[in-house]
Amino acid sequence: MKFKRLLFMVVIATVVLIATACGGSNSSSGGSAEESNSGNSSGEELVLTFGHVLAPSHPYQLSAEKFKEILEANAPEPIKVEIFHSSQLGSERDLTEGLQLGTVDIAIAPGTISAFEPSMKIFDLPYIFRDREHAYKVLDGEIGEQIAADLPSKGVRLLSYWENGFRHVTNSKQPIEKPEDLVGLKIRVPENSTYVDTFREWDANVTTMAFGELFTALQQKTIDAQENPLALIATNKFYEAQEYLSLTQHFYGPAHVLISEVAWGKLSDEMKEAVQAAADEARDYERQLLADGDAEYLKELEDQGMKVNEVDLDAFRKASEPVWEQYRSEFGDLIDQIQEVK
Numbered sequence: 001m002k003f004k005r006l007l008f009m010v011v012i013a014t015v016v017l018i019a020t021a022c023g024g025s026n027s028s029s030g031g032s033a034e035e036s037n038s039g040n041s042s043g044e045e046l047v048l049t050f051g052h053v054l055a056p057s058h059p060y061q062l063s064a065e066k067f068k069e070i071l072e073a074n075a076p077e078p079i080k081v082e083i084f085h086s087s088q089l090g091s092e093r094d095l096t097e098g099l100q101l102g103t104v105d106i107a108i109a110p111g112t113i114s115a116f117e118p119s120m121k122i123f124d125l126p127y128i129f130r131d132r133e134h135a136y137k138v139l140d141g142e143i144g145e146q147i148a149a150d151l152p153s154k155g156v157r158l159l160s161y162w163e164n165g166f167r168h169v170t171n172s173k174q175p176i177e178k179p180e181d182l183v184g185l186k187i188r189v190p191e192n193s194t195y196v197d198t199f200r201e202w203d204a205n206v207t208t209m210a211f212g213e214l215f216t217a218l219q220q221k222t223i224d225a226q227e228n229p230l231a232l233i234a235t236n237k238f239y240e241a242q243e244y245l246s247l248t249q250h251f252y253g254p255a256h257v258l259i260s261e262v263a264w265g266k267l268s269d270e271m272k273e274a275v276q277a278a279a280d281e282a283r284d285y286e287r288q289l290l291a292d293g294d295a296e297y298l299k300e301l302e303d304q305g306m307k308v309n310e311v312d313l314d315a316f317r318k319a320s321e322p323v324w325e326q327y328r329s330e331f332g333d334l335i336d337q338i339q340e341v342k
Helices: 001-026 058-076 094-099 118-124 133-137 142-150 193-201 213-221 230-235 263-266 269-301 312-331 334-340
Strands: 046-051 079-084 106-108 156-171 186-189 203-210 225-229 242-244 251-260 307-309
Touching: 046 058, 058 079, 094 106, 094 156, 094 251, 094 307, 106 118, 118 142, 118 193, 118 251, 118 269, 118 312, 118 334, 133 142, 133 156, 142 334, 156 230, 156 263, 156 269, 186 193, 193 203, 193 312, 213 225, 225 307, 251 263, 251 269, 269 307, 312 334
Parallel strands: 046 079, 046 106, 186 203, 186 225, 242 307
Antiparallel strands: 106 251, 156 225, 156 242, 156 251
């Protein structure tokens, strides 16, 4: 009897759903063709997946939640953002490929974007930015727009440049005070040709691997070192496997927030404006989180026992000049244009 009652309830629920769907279809069929092609005219809730590879305590996650809050509150049509952290949707390469295929809607994927759009590599040159303010001026201005202009042809679109922060070297061997201290050190870098070329120029023993594999490799000492911003070093507890933190500031990391062209094409013009506005507002929030948090992250790492040291920045800048020259044939005077931005 219980089974029959359950079966009856399922049948009734199915009939109700079918009737509701039919009613919804009839109610929207009276609109014009233009109205039916202008986004989600059925009133059904649109769901956007948002993926990244970092921990739930990292500013990426906090700012993705801010994006969700802003968009869901202000969108002109029903929408829900589902956020997946800690590589739940795969590595950064998986995320970028998912964007191209339309299986992922939005992602933060700075580590691999230059493999899909080589012009992005210019922002990865060592010491290309003097400070955060210089980076913001370049990224949010004409140069940043110019570099991202061709992304839609690759199946993705830049919403905004969030921030990963200035990157520093950690290792389990010794303090790094000058470029020569990196010679022979087995260091992991992201799958980014500019990063690889830079550390090879400094005679480090470079290896690439997915971020999700990094902590285990450090623990097992299959690699000696890695390089990342303070927020990422702290929130992923790299201090459990790394003794030394050297404040090299060698790369500034934009965090490219990308949307799939498939997802973008499904949005009405009004929804596109809402998504863009939410991404820009969350960008400012995320950048401020990182700027405010750097001192706290540094103290946390010191409290956890990491030995922190300053480096000879002039020596590192000098050692970076051959990398700039290597890429001049590709970027021409764009390097100088970035340097001239005040």
